[in-house]
Amino acid sequence: MTIDTGTGRSAAPLSRHRSVWEVRSESWIGLVDHLSQLAKLPPDDSGREGRLTKVQALTEALRPIEACWAYPGRRAFADLCAHIDRGDLALAAIAARRTHRTLASLTYRHEGTTPRNDADLPSQIESEQEYQAQLRCPYFEVLVVDDMPADEEESLHRHVRSERRADDDFVFDVVVVPTFEDALVATMVNFNLQAVVIRYGFPYRSIHFAELTMRRFFEGADVDGELLPESERGPLLGRQIARLRPELDLYLVTDVNVEDVAAKAGETFNRIFFGEEDKLELNHSIMQGVAERYHTPFFEALCKYAKQPTGVFHALPLARGKSIMNSNWIGDLGQFYGMNLFMAETSATSGGLDSLLEPTGSLKLAQEYAARAFGSRRSFLVTNGTSTANKIVVQAIVRPDDIVLVDRNCHKSHHYGMVLAGAQVTYLEAYPLHEYSMYGAVPIRHIKETLLELRRAGTLNRVRMVLLTNCTFDGIVYNVERLMLECLAIKPDLVFLWDEAWFAFARFHPVYRQRTGMAAAAKLTEMFQSEEYAKRYAEFARGFDEAAWADDDKVLNTRLLPDPAKARVRVYATQSTHKTLTSLRQGSMIHVWDQDFKDKTEEAFHEAYMTHTSTSPNYQILASLDVGRRQMELEGYELVQRQLELAMNLRDQVGAHPQLKKHFRFLTVTDLVPEEFRESQVESLYNMDTGWANLLKAWRFDEFALDPSRATLAIGLTGMDGDTIKNKYLMDKYDIQINKTSRNTVLFMTNIGTTRSTIAYLLGVLVKIARDVDNRVRDMSTPERRIHEKRVRSLTLELPPLPNFSCFHQAFRGHSLDGQSETRDGDVRSAFFLGYEDGNCEYLTMDDTAQAIKNGRECVSAQFVIPYPPGFPILVPGQVISAEILQFMQALDVREIHGFRPELGFRIYTEAALELAGQANAVWKAQINASAGAAEGE
Numbered sequence: 001m002t003i004d005t006g007t008g009r010s011a012a013p014l015s016r017h018r019s020v021w022e023v024r025s026e027s028w029i030g031l032v033d034h035l036s037q038l039a040k041l042p043p044d045d046s047g048r049e050g051r052l053t054k055v056q057a058l059t060e061a062l063r064p065i066e067a068c069w070a071y072p073g074r075r076a077f078a079d080l081c082a083h084i085d086r087g088d089l090a091l092a093a094i095a096a097r098r099t100h101r102t103l104a105s106l107t108y109r110h111e112g113t114t115p116r117n118d119a120d121l122p123s124q125i126e127s128e129q130e131y132q133a134q135l136r137c138p139y140f141e142v143l144v145v146d147d148m149p150a151d152e153e154e155s156l157h158r159h160v161r162s163e164r165r166a167d168d169d170f171v172f173d174v175v176v177v178p179t180f181e182d183a184l185v186a187t188m189v190n191f192n193l194q195a196v197v198i199r200y201g202f203p204y205r206s207i208h209f210a211e212l213t214m215r216r217f218f219e220g221a222d223v224d225g226e227l228l229p230e231s232e233r234g235p236l237l238g239r240q241i242a243r244l245r246p247e248l249d250l251y252l253v254t255d256v257n258v259e260d261v262a263a264k265a266g267e268t269f270n271r272i273f274f275g276e277e278d279k280l281e282l283n284h285s286i287m288q289g290v291a292e293r294y295h296t297p298f299f300e301a302l303c304k305y306a307k308q309p310t311g312v313f314h315a316l317p318l319a320r321g322k323s324i325m326n327s328n329w330i331g332d333l334g335q336f337y338g339m340n341l342f343m344a345e346t347s348a349t350s351g352g353l354d355s356l357l358e359p360t361g362s363l364k365l366a367q368e369y370a371a372r373a374f375g376s377r378r379s380f381l382v383t384n385g386t387s388t389a390n391k392i393v394v395q396a397i398v399r400p401d402d403i404v405l406v407d408r409n410c411h412k413s414h415h416y417g418m419v420l421a422g423a424q425v426t427y428l429e430a431y432p433l434h435e436y437s438m439y440g441a442v443p444i445r446h447i448k449e450t451l452l453e454l455r456r457a458g459t460l461n462r463v464r465m466v467l468l469t470n471c472t473f474d475g476i477v478y479n480v481e482r483l484m485l486e487c488l489a490i491k492p493d494l495v496f497l498w499d500e501a502w503f504a505f506a507r508f509h510p511v512y513r514q515r516t517g518m519a520a521a522a523k524l525t526e527m528f529q530s531e532e533y534a535k536r537y538a539e540f541a542r543g544f545d546e547a548a549w550a551d552d553d554k555v556l557n558t559r560l561l562p563d564p565a566k567a568r569v570r571v572y573a574t575q576s577t578h579k580t581l582t583s584l585r586q587g588s589m590i591h592v593w594d595q596d597f598k599d600k601t602e603e604a605f606h607e608a609y610m611t612h613t614s615t616s617p618n619y620q621i622l623a624s625l626d627v628g629r630r631q632m633e634l635e636g637y638e639l640v641q642r643q644l645e646l647a648m649n650l651r652d653q654v655g656a657h658p659q660l661k662k663h664f665r666f667l668t669v670t671d672l673v674p675e676e677f678r679e680s681q682v683e684s685l686y687n688m689d690t691g692w693a694n695l696l697k698a699w700r701f702d703e704f705a706l707d708p709s710r711a712t713l714a715i716g717l718t719g720m721d722g723d724t725i726k727n728k729y730l731m732d733k734y735d736i737q738i739n740k741t742s743r744n745t746v747l748f749m750t751n752i753g754t755t756r757s758t759i760a761y762l763l764g765v766l767v768k769i770a771r772d773v774d775n776r777v778r779d780m781s782t783p784e785r786r787i788h789e790k791r792v793r794s795l796t797l798e799l800p801p802l803p804n805f806s807c808f809h810q811a812f813r814g815h816s817l818d819g820q821s822e823t824r825d826g827d828v829r830s831a832f833f834l835g836y837e838d839g840n841c842e843y844l845t846m847d848d849t850a851q852a853i854k855n856g857r858e859c860v861s862a863q864f865v866i867p868y869p870p871g872f873p874i875l876v877p878g879q880v881i882s883a884e885i886l887q888f889m890q891a892l893d894v895r896e897i898h899g900f901r902p903e904l905g906f907r908i909y910t911e912a913a914l915e916l917a918g919q920a921n922a923v924w925k926a927q928i929n930a931s932a933g934a935a936e937g938e
Contacts, residue, residue, distance in 0.1 A: 018686055019645045020189050024065050028100040031058045035084075035093035055084060064208035068186040070141045070173040071108040072099045075154060109139040109192075138294070139171045140634075141192040142286060145237065146199035147178040163283055170290055180237055181206035187241050187248070188510075191638030194293075195249040195286045198237055200256065200275075201230040231256050235265040242268055244510045246375070247633050249289035251282060293373075293633040297365040299623040301352035306343040308351065316347045344623070347616060356381065356617045357610055366626045373633045374507050375518040376573070376591035380609065381625050383617040385586040386501045387413035389574040391420060393590060394467075395608035396601055397495050397572070398423045402464035403814070403825050405450055408805050409439045409872035410469045410499060415864065419832045419877075424462070424814050424825040426450060427876075430472075431674060432802040436714065437742040439802065439872070440672065441476040441704055442468060444483050445556055451490045452552050453824070458817025465495040470517070471503050473740050474747060475710030476672060477512075479703050480520040482559070488567045489560035495570040495594075503707075504575035504589070505643070505752060508636030511699050512707070517573035521593035528564040537561050570594045580751055582628035587621045639752035647709040647750040648686055650759050654713070654766065663770045665714045667745070669698065669706040677703040709750045716744035716795035718773045719788045723895065725769070734765045743892075744795040800891035803874070803884040809860045809909075811918035812878035830917065831878025835862035840913035845905035850886055860914060862907045865899040867892050875899070881906065 034051045041048050059081050066077045080099070083092035102108045144156070153176045160174050172194070177186050179202055187193065228236060231254075238250045250269045254261050258274035265272070271285050310320065317323035321342030324334045334342065349355040354363035363381070370379035382389045390413040398404055400422035406414060408427040418425045428446060430439040447466065454460045466487060471477040480498065487494050498517035506512035513519045527533045540561045548554050573591040577583040594601060632639075651666045670683050682698040685708050699705045715725050722741025730736040730746070740747040748762065780788060807813070808826030815822055834840055841862045844852060849859050861875035867889075874885055889900075900906065909917070 018648055018692070020065060021191075021642075022645070024062065025104070027058050027062050027065075028096065028103060031055065031062070032093065032096045032100050034058070035089055035096050039090040039093045059084065065189070067177065067182070067208060068175065068189045069192070070175040071102070073157070074150070074176075137168065137171055139173075139192070140194040140290060141190060142172055142174045143183065143186055143190070143193050143196045144174050144176045144199065145178075145180075145183040145196065145202055145234075146176060147202045148176060159279075160283075163280075168287070169294075170287060172286065172290075178202060179206045180204040180233055181209055183237055184240060184244070185209050187245055191635065191641075193245075193248060194290050194634065195251065196238075196241055197251045197253060197282065197286075198234045200234065200254045202233065203230075204233065235261065235268065238265065238268040245637055247293070247373070247508070247636065249286065251285060253282070290634075293369075294630060295369070296623075296626040296630050297362040297369070298354065299626045301354070301362040302344045302619055302623050305346065305348075305351050305353055306340060312346075314347045316345065318342060319346045321345075341620065344619060346619065353619065356383070356622065357613060357615065363622065366622070366629075370589060370625070370629050371591070373629045374575075374589070374591050375513075375516075375522060376593055378592040378594075378597065380590040380592075381622055382588040382590060382613070383586060383621045384588075384612065384614065385578075386499070386574050386576040386588040387411070388612045389588045389590045390414050390497075390499060391417040392605070392608045392612050393497050393572045393574060394418065394421050394423075394465075395611065396605035397497070398464050400829075401462065403454065403459060403462045404464055405447065405466045407442050407468050409472075410467060411501065412864065412866060412873065414467055414499065415828070415873060415876060419829050422827075422829045423464075425828050425876075426454070426823075426825040427805045428468075429804050431677075432804075433672065434799060434801050435796075436667065436671070436712070436745050437799055437802065438474055438745070439472075440474075440674075441470075441472055441478055443677065444479075444486055444703060447483070448486060448490065448556055448560075449552075450824075451487065452555060455490070456816075457814075457821065457823045459814065459823060459825075460491060463491055463494065465497055467497045467499070469499045469501075470515070471500075471506075471707050471710070473502065473710070474672060474712050475707035477503075477515050477699075477705045477707055479705070480515050480517060481523060482703070484520060484524060484569075484571070485562060486560040488562035490555075492562055492566040493568050493570070493596075496572065498571065498573045500573045501576040501588075502579055502749075504577050505580045505632075505636070505640050508632050509640040509644070511695060512640065515699065515705065517571050518591050518593055521569050521571035524567075525569045525593070525595070528562075528567055528569070533564055537564055568595050570596055577625055577628055582624065582631050582752070584618075584621045584624040586618075587625045587628070589625065636752075643709050643750045643752055643754055646754050646756065646759050647711050649756075650711055650748070650750070650762065651708070653759075653763050657763075657767070659770045659774070660763075660766055663715070663717045663773055664766060667712040667714055671714075672706055672712070673702065673704045679703065711748045711750070713746045713748060714744060715746055717792060718769070719791040719795070720773075721795060722746050729769050730765070734768075736762060736765060743799060800888050801884070803882065803888045806880045806882035806885060808878045809858060809880050809914060811860075811914045811921050813921070826878050827921070828877055830920070831860075831862075831876075834909065834913060834917055835877060835907065837913075840909055841907050842910055843901075843904040843907055846886070846890060846902075849881060849906055849908075850883075853881070853883055853886065857911075858914075859906065860909045862909050863899045865889075865897065865906070867900075868896040868898070875906075881908070 034055045038048065038051050038055070041051075063077070063081075066072065067074060072080075076095075076099070080092055080095050083089070083095060148156070156174060156176065160172070164171060174197075175186065175190065175193075177183050181204065183196070183198070185206065187196065234252050234254060238252060241248060242250060252261065252265065252269045252272045253275065254272065255275050258272060262272045270289055271282075273282055312319045312322060319342075321334060321339050324330055324342060325339075346353065352362055354361040356363055359367065367379050367381055370381065371377065380392075382392070390411065394404075394414065394417035398418075398421040402421075402423050403426055404418060404421075404423045405426050405428055406418065407430060409430050415425075428442045428450060430442050432439055451460065451463065454463055468478060468483075470480065484496055487496075496517065500506070500517060503512075503516065506516045507518065541563070544554075544558065544560075548558075571593045575589050575591065577589050578585050578587040592605075597605070654660045654664055654666055668683070669678070669685060675681075678698065680694075680697045680701045682694045682702070685695040685698065685706065686692055687694070695708070715722065718725070720728075721743050722745055725746050726738060726741050730738060738746060738748060750759075777785070777788060807824065808831075810822060812827045812831045813822045814825040814827070844859065852859050859881040861877060861879050861881055863875075863877055864873050865875040866873050874889060875881060889897075
């Protein structure tokens with residue numbers, strides 16, 4: 001099946017289109033346009049036949065798509081096609097225009113009855129009040145999987161409408177599909193779905209979607225449903241839908257032994273019914289299931305509190321808006337924000353509002369709902385941002401002198417968390433992308449090398465945690481499952497902290513979800529308990545004996561599997577909800593999947609949470625977290641899919657525009673993920689020949705995948721660096737806000753709030769910038785042109801190599817168990833606080849530091865030095881300043897460098913201070929080794 005929407009695009013198979021939703025919209029636009037023109041043309045017009053052919057192609061393209069939606073519905077679409085076949089083109093044009101307008105405006109979601117045909121059209125809404133009342137009753141659709149005749153399907157629609165009541169909280173309609181594959185396609189295409197009812201017995205293969213099978217959306221089905229008897233397809237379909245869209249409520253209606261089916265498939269389905277005996281209960285169950293996800297316990301409690309009359313005698317003059325309403329001078333604050341904000345402001349933890357530090361009511365329930373939504377065992381709301389969330393987890397897990405493996409390029413809150421916890425930090429190196437002045441992610445091999453190095457030193461028992469950023473600012477995403485498997489094979493009790501600050505949305509899309517910390521933790525937990533994995537591990541163990549474990553090269557070159565009897569799944573994820581989902585600023589969450597939480601961590605976590613959480617948390621932030629969770633459970637899939645598609649549109653438009661591609665290029669997976677980490681060998685995530693197949697393949701197999709919604713634009717050919725583009729053009733001139741630049745790139749992130757209009761605006765701005773560059777270059781004199789060309793070379797060909805972490809000075813370095821050798825880990829806490837005494841430090845300018853290094857002195861940084869961009873620490877307290885780091889600093893042309901004052905230079909330790917620190921370190925090492933030796937003896 002191919003589509004030509006009449007918009008000038010070349011025809012392509014439906015499965016190759018980036019967005020079925022976009023195809024649907026453009027097809028209706030094309031249909032309206034052609035039918036309107038045909039209605040005006042005389043019968044003998046020469047252009048009539050060509051337009052009729054296009055109309056037929058469009059209706060054939062829309063037929064399978066519309067089969068996935070309740071509106072306009074199969075019957076209404078059949079009536080439209082009948083008008084066309086009979087030549088009633090004027091009527092067809094009116095019907096098509098009305099349908100398209102209703103679809104585009106989404107008013108079908110707010111009309112009391114979804115029209116099935118012309119006779120069912122709702123009456124005109126008579127008042128704004130009535131319209132608002134209908135808006136307060138959200139609409140959704142229920143997918144019914146059953147191979148039923150057309151008249152029976154129409155009867156079902158009439159029954160659903162007849163069951164509606166004026167006091168219903170929601171309105172729903174049904175869409176019926178006849179086969180297993182149709183159900184999977186509809187699940188992925190129809191964003192209105194909130195529930196799926198799977199009936200007994202239906203075919204497997206789709207007639208409509210010969211090219212859009214379940215493999216087009218999701219590879220790796222556990223079982224080929226075509227080989228199963230029809231009675232067993234329902235449970236299998238439920239499992240597949242649950243894997244694709246776990247937020248949907250699933251109901252099974254079976255005609256076989258319902259008790260036996262419930263025992264086998266009860267965990268997959270919300271409820272299982274026998275035949276037609278409980279139609280009313282099914283309807284109530286559907287409504288209740290949606291109501292549970294719609295319920296926002298804390299937000300609703302706050303709304304109720306705001307309407308209550310109260311007497312305020314606590315220390316918050318702003319509460320109930322009193323200090324504003326009684327003021328002659330700050331009334332504009334209330335006008336700007338609206339009084340509801342202040343009516344809901346309070347220090348009270350009673351009246352249904354609850355305490356964040358010891359939740360027992362609405363906040364406790366809100367956190368339980370968050371755990372359900374994000375797939376964790378426990379979730380905690382945080383009102384101080386993910387910087388605080390990171391410190392809470394680190395303090396809860398890490399004890400003084402524990403060794404923690406940390407991505408050196410992680411957020412600075414992790415580094416400061418290590419200082420607070422007193423950890424011995426072993427920094428991990430991400431692979432460098434020198435040509436773009438940025439780092440990627442940390443290879444699994446490097447993490448394994450580090451663990452093996454610590455094992456040789458006899459300090460593996462002190463390794464507590466691996467801390468990594470997923471995904472990175474630039475969209476590099478780990479293969480979380482594989483990484484944790486291989487690390488647990490070496491250290492079975494290892495704790496993982498995944499900083500998912502920019503990845504909170506990932507849970508709500510089937511491609512992204514598989515690489516989140518919580519999804520991988522759930523999968524590993526189930527895997528380690530299965531007989532299948534036990535057999536798989538036994539086979540691995542037979543071929544990998546003690547001698548193999550002693551061979552580091554063999555360990556490094558083997559995909560390791562942990563012993564399921566020893567491995568513990570202990571995973572934490574911190575998320576900046578406010579950065580990628582709907583929440584007020586600083587709204588964040590901590591998600592926990594820790595099998596040892598109750599036994600080993602709960603009390604420490606509680607204390608850490610109490611340490612870093614305000615006793616007066618912002619209730620508006622908490623309410624927005626509650627509502628943001630509701631939004632993602634009810635429409636997250638739609639929002640994330642649109643975010644992804646808009647990003648790909650942006651990339652394509654820049655690549656195809658003749659003026660833009662002269663100066664700009666969006667980096668691709670081949671630019672950001674080296675070939676050695678791309679097992680799939682995928683070079684582009686989407687193209688017209690294979691559709692999204694490359695994206696699915698890369699995200700399933702590669703060590704690192706690229707999130708396409710992070711669009712990194714290479715700008716070196718303009719002759720301007722990222723800071724100049726950001727400040728001179730994007731922010732100051734065109735009010736376009738961005739988060740990150742490097743020397744020669746600018747990062748544009750689409751999110752769930754991005755629209756096609758904002759994409760269009762950005763493209764227009766980029767065209768203006770490109771035109772401005774062309775005009776400036778055209779008017780340059782010969783010397784000016786040479787300067788410009790030199791600048792372009794420096795931004796595209798002559799970038800300074802990114803430095804690796806040098807090492808900790810020996811005064812802060814760890815030591816092997818036998819005391820014979822030093823290890824890479826360092827005591828950041830001692831180094832950090834040593835710098836608090838001015839007498840322990842001195843300043844050296846850049847030139848003086850270079851000369852000191854030449855003279856053989858080890859210059860050691862007394863503080864963090866963080867240039868923006870790139871935004872990661874070039875130096876941490878206790879780190880030796882290497883010639884490579886100095887060279888990189890000298891080549892930087894950014895204005896903002898935290899921890900470095902150009903007029904003073906580097907703050908470094910005096911040689912006398914380092915000598916005293918070395919002596920203290922020697923005493924500490926002896927104590928640690930003595931403790932470790934005693935523990936081994938016991």
